[in-house]
Amino acid sequence: MSMFRAKKLDLGCFINIKTIRDHSKRKAFAQHEPERQALRYIIRNTTLPARTRAEAQLQLTRMHCYTRPTQIRGRCLLGGKGRGILRDFKMSRYNFRMQALEGNIPGVQKASW
Template identity: 35%
Template sequence: MSKKALIERQRKREFLVKKYNLRRKKFQEKIKEETSLQKKFIFQQKLQKLPKDSSYVRLHNRCLLSGRPKGFFRDFQLSRQFLREMALMGFLPGVQKASW
């Protein structure tokens, strides 16, 4: 189980990404469109004034049950340990332990 503070920090990042998404995209498009270096520099400075955690790159996938950041399966939003447990108990339809 991850620390609660790490899970809350991730939730805060998700909130900031949603909040500043349009502003970031607007500044990035203006930087691409602009031909003047001075204006590009001004838009780049405005982009840098936004909170660091509002960047999409800072988001990290975490397990819904444990908050574990590693061994994450995107299809199920679970870590490998909980994926195995739930598959063995039959809570994930169509998923079974491999054997050959």
């Protein structure tokens, strides 16, 4: 959604519409997290009146999908790939292998045991 997208490019990694989208989702989630948590708290708080809680439920479902944490997906820094990402390095498995063999990742070496 273009309303969440930054007007100026604010990414330093591999640029791709998918990476830009993922980045704007992350920012939207971070921005709306207190609101989301507050609504969740109201929904779960049994001391509040039922109508208030129902209203909170409605509001939570009406929030934009970009503000959901489940929308965020790890993407490769070097290729923008969305699958086979090693979380420790934020890289896809192939890019990780290339970088590790070149010795660009500190401490990582070929293992044999």
